[in-house]
Amino acid sequence: MTPLLELQDLGVTYRTAGGEVEAVRGVDLALEPGETVGIAGESGSGKSTVVASVLRLLPKSAKVTGRVLLDGEDVGAMRWGRLRAARWSEASVVFQGAMHALNPVRRVGKQIAEPLRLHTGASAAEAEARVHELLAQVDLSAAKAKAYPHELSGGQKQRVMIAMALACAPQLVIADEPTTALDVIVQAQVLDLLGRLVEERGIGLVFITHDLSVLAATCSRIAVMYQGLIVETGNAKEVITAPRHEHTKALAAAFPEVGDPVSRYAPATAEPLPEEGERDPQSPVLLSARELRVHFRDRAGSAVAAVGGVDLDVRRDEIVALVGQSGSGKTTLARTLLGLQKPTAGGVYYDGGPVPTSASGLRDYRRRVQLVLQDPNSALNPRHTVYESVAEGPRIHGLDADEPGTVVAALEAAELRPAEQYLTRLPHELSGGQRQRVVIAGALALNPSVLVADEPVASLDASVRGEILGLLLRLRRQLGLAGLVITHDLGLAWNIADRVAVMYRGELVEVGPVEQVLLEPRHDYTRALLAAMPSPEPDDVWPAG
Structure with missing residues (x-):
């Protein structure tokens, strides 16, 4: 079977005023249809550069070596018209930072419809019907199509970004830090949504994050990047429970499990902490709130309790x-x-x-x-x-x-x-x-x-x-x-x-x-x-x- 996505000896070098900087070096990775692969690493490890390479979104200062194959076709050899057709309809990206990725002055329904109008030639009525269908798939009501981004919560904006990525029914979706800065409940909802889409539609998913615990819940395989290289790869359980590379171990240690006694008062840090002496649980209170209440007025003039009776x-x-x-x-x-x-x-x-x-x-x-x-x-x-x-x-x-x-x-x-x-x-x-x-x-x-x-x-x-x-x-x-x-x-x-x-x-x-x-x-x-x-x-x- 031809892999849905295959990276062969991928290398990316940026030309800067101070000389050339190697961002990605010799990356080999393959993704089958219906498979989920996680790429873990810190900022600067090359994760986002790999994402941008898949659909040739890199700046002109980047020099790319190796090959990126999308369903067997060399992306680097695609002419502009072919590449434009592949974007959104064959492969799409859920960019990180949904808070800032949406146009603040356009209703979200119009933004979801944009790739439909550009890539499928759908009429206004057809695009509107498809937008409502997509919103339902990501558990949002059709009424949200008329909302502006500032009227949505962080989780709702992230769902809109996912709906946009799915608009043209691509077989490959790349999610770049899709849950960063979301609270645990909204994060769980987004992860569950992506999981259902993989299972029901058989899409291939590349999930990029620095949080190994998120990848543990979402991916069958994990590749760990460090300084532009893939330093460790394997099935999720092996990589997370028995990491071999020091960087993988550091990533795992940075997100402690609740209940682990070793990580209490011991975050992963190079500098040692002072000895923890006896704390007096009855030490003087410095800051306190008593029966604190804060109410705001909504557009109708009604009082909305933001804080109610806090001690x-x-x-x-x-x-x-x-x-x-x-x-x-x-x-x-x-x-x-x-x-x-x-x-x-x-x-x-x-x-x-x-x-x-x-x-x-x-x-x-x-x-x-x-x-x-x-x-x-x-x-x-x-x-x-x-x-x-x-x-x-x-x-x-x-x-x-x-x-x-x-x-x-x-x-x-x-x-x-x-x-x-x-x-x-x-x-x-x-x-x-x-x-x-x-x-x-x-x-x-x-x-x-x-x-x-x-x-x-x-x-x-x-x-x-x-x-x-x-x-x-x-x-x-x-x-x-x-x-x-x-x-x-x-x-x-x-x-x-x-x-x-x-x-x-x-x-x-x-x-x-x-x-x-x-x-x-x-x-x-x-x-x-x-x-x-x-x-x-x-x-x-x-x-x-």
């Missing part, structure tokens, strides 16, 4: 993980605790007293309780040097940012060493992990007592994730900082948190020590979150054809 304590020298799916109220609660959102009722308290409402009092409070944003690319001004980014906070708060050692000390605390090497760099000259450390350094420059971290590793690679989680643990142990970590990742909560607060529809439905909440959950929603986590044991993968 929460964060103690000194403690990390609390606030978990729940998108839309549960986590971010609204965090914004209210930070003084960025005014509560409708109830109160926020710091160090035993209510948070002041005066401008000067609120300003001082915000210096003590600092926010670490999710996406370091958006958090940093691309035109500001590292020094300017870290010094900005102290200057805003009337402190002497130029005092010798202030910025350097913050960078050193964030483990950017030697700090002097980073002061004049711009964000684009740093790696993702280094940018996140600069964001953390900016918070530390104000000498806070509490860090509120909103999905601090969601956009980072597997190995960098371990480094940042290790840094947060070291800051807690060395500086006595309190931490509130907002996440949908229960593995992260197991990794570093002392207590877990589970949020559902604006309320905290379960709060307690990590071992109690994640190993002996009492609430049905907590059990649903745990059940939705992809298992690292690949016992039940999709059909392999």
Whole structure:
């Protein structure tokens, strides 16, 4: 049988001002109809370059060697008209980042219909009927065709991207990080949807991610990429349960299984953690909420409860993980605790007293309780040097940012060493992990007592994730900082948190020590979150054809 997709000694080199850079080297891979193959690796390993090579989506600066065969036909030898016909109708891509991949000013139905009109010559009525059929296949109502992207949740936007990829009934679908930044329940829904499509339609699927646990639940075979090479390949169970290459082992260690005692307070990180001493569970409460309520008005003017009657304590020298799916109220609660959102009722308290409402009092409070944003690319001004980014906070708060050692000390605390090497760099000259450390350094420059971290590793690679989680643990142990970590990742909560607060529809439905909440959950929603986590044991993968 002719493979649906075959890569033969594929190599890709980019021509840059500094010389040639080899992104992919000697990749061999084959995919049969109805089979699922996962490609794992960190950013920069060559995964996305391989994807772009399949349909010749690489920039002109790329030089490609070897061959890409689509159902036996050499893609590199296709004339433009033939290549254009193959895209969407024979092979399609679900690009990562559904939040930004859709045109914000066009209704989603029009966007799904576009490849139909271009590649099949369907009339407007035929395209509309097909759009409704596709939406039904991805479990969305026909009414969503008239919605704009901003009116959909993250999971719904990802489903729209999948519907678009299936519009022209291709036999090959390439999913590039399709579940990144989705909460575990929406992730499980998307994975289940892709699984059903493979089984029912017999399509071939290439699934690309850095999360081996996702591949364990979805793929029959896995190829691990590192520095442009496939360093390990085999069936999913062998690769995940008995990895041979050190990079595969590092990827597996970066996503701990809930319940694994080895990974408690021990994220995968090169730098050792300080010894964990006895913690006082009754240490002073630094930040708390009492009967906190936040209501918003919808378009009809009706009150909608985003946060309803929340009581929460964060103690000194403690990390609390606030978990729940998108839309549960986590971010609204965090914004209210930070003084960025005014509560409708109830109160926020710091160090035993209510948070002041005066401008000067609120300003001082915000210096003590600092926010670490999710996406370091958006958090940093691309035109500001590292020094300017870290010094900005102290200057805003009337402190002497130029005092010798202030910025350097913050960078050193964030483990950017030697700090002097980073002061004049711009964000684009740093790696993702280094940018996140600069964001953390900016918070530390104000000498806070509490860090509120909103999905601090969601956009980072597997190995960098371990480094940042290790840094947060070291800051807690060395500086006595309190931490509130907002996440949908229960593995992260197991990794570093002392207590877990589970949020559902604006309320905290379960709060307690990590071992109690994640190993002996009492609430049905907590059990649903745990059940939705992809298992690292690949016992039940999709059909392999």
